[in-house]
Amino acid sequence: MSGSRERILGRVRAALADVPAAERPDDVAVPRDYAAAHGGGERVALFAERVADYRAVVHRVPADGLAEALARALARRGARRVAVPADLPGDWLAAADAVAVPDGALPVAELDAVDGVVTGCAVAIAETGTIVLDAGAAQGRRVLTLVPDYHLCVVRADQVVDAVPQALPRLDPRRPLTWISGPSATSDIELDRVEGVHGPRTLEVVITE
Amino acid sequence: MSATFVGMPAFPEAARAATGDAQLRHNLRRATHTIRDKRAAVVGELDDWAGLRAAGKAVKDRTLRHLDVYLERFEAAVTAAGGQVHWAADAAEANRVVTDLVLATGERDVVKVKSMATQEIELNQALAEAGITAYETDLAELIVQLSDDLPSHILVPAIHRNRAEIREIFRDRMAAWGAPAPDGLGDDPRALAEAARVHLRERFLRTRVAVSGANFAVADTGTLVVLESEGNGRMCLTLPDTLISVVGIEKLVPTWSDLEVFLQLLPRSSTGERMNPYTSTWTGVTPGDGPQEVHVVLLDNGRTDVLADTVGRQALRCIRCSACLNICPVYERTGGHAYGSVYPGPIGAILTPQLRGTGGAVEAALPFASSLCGACYEVCPVAIDIPEVLVHLREEVAGGAGHRAERAAMGAAGWVLGDRRRLDAAQRAASAARSLAPRHLPGPGAAWTDTRDLPEIPEESFRSWWRRRSGPGEGAR
Ligand code: SF4
Numbered sequence: 180m181s182g183s184r185e186r187i188l189g190r191v192r193a194a195l196a197d198v199p200a201a202e203r204p205d206d207v208a209v210p211r212d213y214a215a216a217h218g219g220g221e222r223v224a225l226f227a228e229r230v231a232d233y234r235a236v237v238h239r240v241p242a243d244g245l246a247e248a249l250a251r252a253l254a255r256r257g258a259r260r261v262a263v264p265a266d267l268p269g270d271w272l273a274a275a276d277a278v279a280v281p282d283g284a285l286p287v288a289e290l291d292a293v294d295g296v297v298t299g300c301a302v303a304i305a306e307t308g309t310i311v312l313d314a315g316a317a318q319g320r321r322v323l324t325l326v327p328d329y330h331l332c333v334v335r336a337d338q339v340v341d342a343v344p345q346a347l348p349r350l351d352p353r354r355p356l357t358w359i360s361g362p363s364a365t366s367d368i369e370l371d372r373v374e375g376v377h378g379p380r381t382l383e384v385v386i387t388e
Numbered sequence: 389m390s391a392t393f394v395g396m397p398a399f400p401e402a403a404r405a406a407t408g409d410a411q412l413r414h415n416l417r418r419a420t421h422t423i424r425d426k427r428a429a430v431v432g433e434l435d436d437w438a439g440l441r442a443a444g445k446a447v448k449d450r451t452l453r454h455l456d457v458y459l460e461r462f463e464a465a466v467t468a469a470g471g472q473v474h475w476a477a478d479a480a481e482a483n484r485v486v487t488d489l490v491l492a493t494g495e496r497d498v499v500k501v502k503s504m505a506t507q508e509i510e511l512n513q514a515l516a517e518a519g520i521t522a523y524e525t526d527l528a529e530l531i532v533q534l535s536d537d538l539p540s541h542i543l544v545p546a547i548h549r550n551r552a553e554i555r556e557i558f559r560d561r562m563a564a565w566g567a568p569a570p571d572g573l574g575d576d577p578r579a580l581a582e583a584a585r586v587h588l589r590e591r592f593l594r595t596r597v598a599v600s601g602a603n604f605a606v607a608d609t610g611t612l613v614v615l616e617s618e619g620n621g622r623m624c625l626t627l628p629d630t631l632i633s634v635v636g637i638e639k640l641v642p643t644w645s646d647l648e649v650f651l652q653l654l655p656r657s658s659t660g661e662r663m664n665p666y667t668s669t670w671t672g673v674t675p676g677d678g679p680q681e682v683h684v685v686l687l688d689n690g691r692t693d694v695l696a697d698t699v700g701r702q703a704l705r706c707i708r709c710s711a712c713l714n715i716c717p718v719y720e721r722t723g724g725h726a727y728g729s730v731y732p733g734p735i736g737a738i739l740t741p742q743l744r745g746t747g748g749a750v751e752a753a754l755p756f757a758s759s760l761c762g763a764c765y766e767v768c769p770v771a772i773d774i775p776e777v778l779v780h781l782r783e784e785v786a787g788g789a790g791h792r793a794e795r796a797a798m799g800a801a802g803w804v805l806g807d808r809r810r811l812d813a814a815q816r817a818a819s820a821a822r823s824l825a826p827r828h829l830p831g832p833g834a835a836w837t838d839t840r841d842l843p844e845i846p847e848e849s850f851r852s853w854w855r856r857r858s859g860p861g862e863g864a865r
Contacts, residue, residue, distance in 0.1 A: 204457060213443055320676060320678070347644060354674070357667070357668055359666060364618070367526075368527070377588065377623050378619025
């Protein structure tokens with residue numbers, strides 16, 4: 180296999196015979212005069228609006244109203260057992276009737292059997308209505324937010340950035356990232372967008388500020 | 389699974405068959421126009437689209453001009469993060485590498501997330517020969533696989549099927565592949581999506597090996613990036629123990645922050661969304677989270693030949709958004725199968741002949757499968773000048789030996805351009821664009837024209853170009 184490595188690199192170098200030997204990658208200019216953000220109005224309001232555009236359910240609550248909001252959401256959903264990351268802040272579900280099932284290494288079948296999952300996030304992007312999970316604080320491993328059919332996600336206002344270019348520097352590429360923009364969807368059948376194929380079919384977002 | 393493009397009739401014959409199919413044409417027209425409109429709306433939201441497009445083009449050019457540096461950097465980063473990198477010079481080697489990796493796990497089933505590269509190398513067939521079953525999990529790919537069909541569009545591979553046909557396929561074929569379709573399945577897209585969910589659920593939860601492609605590979609960090617909608621990608625990338633990703637060497641971008649350009653360009657240009665539902669990124673192995681054995685197969689398979697052509701090289705900038713398919717008057721009439729390759733539409737017309745050479749009838753005909761109207765260049769988010777490459781490849785075919793070129797050209801062009809009405813329709817669209825287009829467009833169109841001149845819609849029609857090249861009654865030499 181190392182033979183192919185040398186062969187491919189050799190072919191690449193031969194193919195690039197027209198590139199001057201002294202040229203360095205950075206000598207190829209990249210114009211960066213695109214905008215850092217596109218000014219869509221107040222950041223948190225824009226985020227809420229754009230998430231809702233994907234037919235996700237969105238709430239804005241004061242920070243001290245979080246436990247109440249989560250309890251209401253879970254009750255509305257009829258969720259009785261919800262998976263949570265092991266480090267979910269203890270007070271988040273203090274008011275909820277639902278039983279929290281903390282993830283250590285829950286088997287997938289177990290995750291398939293719970294009524295939903297509650298997590299935080301790492302970053303949120305207003306312009307695109309995107310939530311990014313990085314498996315860090317209050318998020319757990321990736322499978323936790325994948326197998327349950329209902330994802331209730333908490334976003335703090337200070338986690339919301341304007342646009343994609345502000346999100347990347349806040350994220351560590353060495354961590355596994357999941358960017359979520361609305362519930363799972365497909366447009367494969369006559370281009371009708373249908374929510375929900377394999378990922379959570381319902382996404383509910385609570386923004387605290 | 390036996391479906392293959394090998395031995396496809398060359399473009400004109402396939403195209404003639406396709407244009408006769410009223411259902412296909414109806415489905416295609418509706419689909420391409422729907423995506424075009426969605427795309428135009430979300431691209432219009434960004435007043436700096438032209439700037440993003442210029443940056444996307446330049447980042448890819450930087451990568452391609454120093455691809456050896458970036459490939460080595462990527463390999464080192466993946467290795468440092470606990471992943472293993474393999475190099476495959478051609479399809480046969482890539483298939484061998486993947487097959488051996490799967491066999492080594494002792495498993496005989498793999499789940500797959502849609503990947504053009506694995507279709508290009510016909511991996512599923514190779515795995516089948518080794519007794520391994522590959523299950524496609526993208527809804528459209530599932531439809532294609534269950535019906536033993538071929539994909540016809542980059543983004544919506546089953547674009548040629550309507551809901552009634554899909555219901556038939558699910559009802560008749562699902563049981564042979566796993567969980568059967570529910571009794572009384574209707575043709576509501578919601579019910580069909582639910583049937584796909586149920587059909588694949590247990591498969592996802594059980595299968596230990598996955599095969600994926602990647603939309604981007606970040607050289608600096610060794611990170612792979614997959615954009616998707618349904619969550620089947622997340623299932624494949626997260627649940628199995630072993631993940632094997634087949635990645636064309638042109639998928640590299642230099643740095644993590646370069647993604648800020650492509651994560652804006654691709655979703656808007658592709659599905660016409662501000663962002664696709666799910667994007668996953670991973671770097672080697674993360675202990676306790678996701679596959680603990682991670683392989684990346686770097687695929688050449690003709691790409692270095694494309695790289696060697698200083699005009700054709702730009703085709704390697706392609707990020708497979710499929711905007712050029714949706715805008716193309718020829719694609720709209722013929723559908724994807726006529727292009728005889730997994731890469732249909734304008735990008736296929738320049739990529740396939742370069743990847744495979746212009747020796748075969750299909751490959752020689754493809755550069756002629758266009759009226760050179762320039763709409764594809766206009767919508768391309770990385771500014772690939774497809775008409776320029778088409779003309780360049782026509783010269784190459786025309787310069788080939790014997791009457792091959794004439795046959796190829798007149799065959800293909802005969803279809804697109806021979807019929808008066810079709811020609812008129814195509815040319816009308818093109819020259820309307822041409823005569824209306826000042827060098828810079830005002831309003832939302834400015835996004836396309838600010839950083840460059842409008843595409844050169846050729847003065848000359850194909851007919852007169854061909855006449856000039858060949859002389860009356862004479863074949864080109
Ligand atoms: S050639 Fe351009 S428009 Fe066509 S699929 Fe590739 S990136 Fe998209």
